[in-house]
Amino acid sequence: MSRFAEIVRRDLRLALRQGSDSVMVVTFFVLTVVLFPFGIGPEANILARVAPGVLWVTALLASMLSLDRLFQADYEDGSLELLVLTPTPLELVVVAKVAAHWLTTGLPLLAAAPLLAVLLNLDGQGFAALLVTMLIGTPILSLVGAIGAALVLGARRGGVLVSLLILPLYVPVLIFGVGAIDAAIQGLAMRAHLLILAGILVAALPLAPWATSAALRQALE
Amino acid sequence: MHRFANPARFLRLANVALPWLAALAVLSLAAGLYLALFDSPPDYQQGDTVRIMYIHVPSAWMGMFCYTAMAAFSAMALIWKHPLADLLARATAPIGAAFTLICLVTGSLWGKPMWGTWWAWDARLTSMLILFFLYLGYMALANAFDDPGRGARASAILALVGFVNVPVIKWSVDWWNTLHQPASVIKMGGPAIDKSMLIPLLLMALGFQAYYFVVLILRARAEIAAAKIGTIRMAQVHAAGQGD
Numbered sequence: 001m002s003r004f005a006e007i008v009r010r011d012l013r014l015a016l017r018q019g020s021d022s023v024m025v026v027t028f029f030v031l032t033v034v035l036f037p038f039g040i041g042p043e044a045n046i047l048a049r050v051a052p053g054v055l056w057v058t059a060l061l062a063s064m065l066s067l068d069r070l071f072q073a074d075y076e077d078g079s080l081e082l083l084v085l086t087p088t089p090l091e092l093v094v095v096a097k098v099a100a101h102w103l104t105t106g107l108p109l110l111a112a113a114p115l116l117a118v119l120l121n122l123d124g125q126g127f128a129a130l131l132v133t134m135l136i137g138t139p140i141l142s143l144v145g146a147i148g149a150a151l152v153l154g155a156r157r158g159g160v161l162v163s164l165l166i167l168p169l170y171v172p173v174l175i176f177g178v179g180a181i182d183a184a185i186q187g188l189a190m191r192a193h194l195l196i197l198a199g200i201l202v203a204a205l206p207l208a209p210w211a212t213s214a215a216l217r218q219a220l221e
Numbered sequence: 222m223h224r225f226a227n228p229a230r231f232l233r234l235a236n237v238a239l240p241w242l243a244a245l246a247v248l249s250l251a252a253g254l255y256l257a258l259f260d261s262p263p264d265y266q267q268g269d270t271v272r273i274m275y276i277h278v279p280s281a282w283m284g285m286f287c288y289t290a291m292a293a294f295s296a297m298a299l300i301w302k303h304p305l306a307d308l309l310a311r312a313t314a315p316i317g318a319a320f321t322l323i324c325l326v327t328g329s330l331w332g333k334p335m336w337g338t339w340w341a342w343d344a345r346l347t348s349m350l351i352l353f354f355l356y357l358g359y360m361a362l363a364n365a366f367d368d369p370g371r372g373a374r375a376s377a378i379l380a381l382v383g384f385v386n387v388p389v390i391k392w393s394v395d396w397w398n399t400l401h402q403p404a405s406v407i408k409m410g411g412p413a414i415d416k417s418m419l420i421p422l423l424l425m426a427l428g429f430q431a432y433y434f435v436v437l438i439l440r441a442r443a444e445i446a447a448a449k450i451g452t453i454r455m456a457q458v459h460a461a462g463q464g465d
Contacts, residue, residue: 147382151375155365164361165379168354168386171347211382214299218374 003088004096011100014073021069022104026112029062033116044121051120052130052181059109059134060170063141066105067149067162070097071216075153081220090213094150098142098209106138122185129184133177136197140173143201143208150215172200226303228445235438242438246431253424261421270334271418277327279426280320283433284352285387287317291359292384295377305441307373310380311363312440316433318356325349344393348386355383 015021036054037047074080083093113134114127122130148166152158180193257275264271294310297303328346329339340346363376414422 147378151362151379152365154371155362155375156367157365161358161361161365164354165358168351168358169382171351172389211378215375215378218371218378221374 003086004092007083007088007093007096008100008103011097012103015069015100015104021066022108025062025066025105026108028065029058029109029112030116032058032061033120036120048121048123051117051122052126052178052185054120055113055116055122055130056133056137056174056177056181059113059138060141060167060174062109063105063138064145064163064166064170066101067145067166068159070101070146070149071153072149072158075219080216084216084220090216091209094146094209094212094216095205098139098146098212101146102139102142106134106142109138110134125187126181126185129181129190132194133180133197136194136201137173137177140197140201140204141170143204144169144173146212147208147215150212150219153216153219173197176200226301226305228305231305232442232445235442239435239438242431242434246428246435248428249424249431250428253421253428256421257425261417262415267335270331273327273331274418275421275425277324277331278422279429280324280327281349282426283429284317284321284324284349285390286430287313287320287433288352288355288380288384288387291317292380292387295380298373298377299381307377308441308444309437310377311373312437312444314356314360314363316436316440318353318360320429320433321349321353321356325353345390348390348393351386352390355386359383 033054036050040046040050071080074083084090086093110131113130117127117130145162145166148162148169151165152161155161176193176197180190180197183190183193253275257272261272263269291310291313294306294313297306298310325346328349332341333339359376359379362379363372366372366375
């Protein structure tokens, strides 16, 4: 467990000292969301209608854009090989790195979302749902994204490729995330959507690190 | 199964099976198409447009079957490191992608007269579209590395990860009550479709299945030949280098 905490601390320290990464992710999120009122017009009721979808799609893209720093730098400078060689199970190393990734991208996105929801005129009843779905959903994005990030290590045009691999797998998160917010706004029960989202998280938590470790091992073979 | 992991033994068996499979594909497709287009009754509601079903449904089955086969071959390649399994998985991907695309296109053509729209964001249509993207991602990843072995291993893992989508497609019409009709052939209590339509449908499915194996064998043969040519070239380069 102490090794787990050490890897999380190392990745957080790297992210904070290199500075701009988290800020860039949030800036991308804010700027892209702000584009929508220009694109579809400033009518409040239209923006309120599309707000859940816009927020979720942009959060998903922002989270995907930061995936390359999950393993790429470690792969290039060789520290990934050392992490694989440590006695700590590789799966645990992956969970630690994913946790650090979530703390530096998912959490800032979660913090920025309510402010952007105000800009998009999201219905008041949707705020709690937005926060809860993003709290459950963004860790799934990091977990599933880690598989893609590990698979494209050393590939040509890895950045574009990762979007092709990962976006189809992100679709369920998007569907149930937006579904829960829409249900909350219309005054319907959002429990079913949240339970499915939580179910995806519970399934992804052991399975995604497993697949990611397999991908990392074959990348370093 | 391990017996057939030897490419030479596989080729011998495949060469024997190929003409039979090709004949089966041609015969069942010819009979199926005749029955489907001329000798089956039009639907009492849909009229003649129901005949799109005889292409649409088998290609949907094949789209899912090919992904399942690809995932199974990928698992074999990862577990037992059979190069032949890798090759078969990679050869299956474009065939499956083509079947999925046919399914989406015919579905769209069928949807226009029936639902009044080319496309609906319904659970089954969406999950089938995702399946198509998974095939594209698989093929892109397999070709993204300078070292082909690396691409094969990475894409095998991706095929297994993407397999979660196949059960979602199968049961999407039961889980979400949407525009696409629920299963009517493979379900509890026997098929809910008349024999005059079921027989041509199953014949078409058989033909599609045989066609898949024919194309798979042809592609696998070409890949094995390409690998042999590569080895011969390398040997020639090596020999020339030593001669100097």
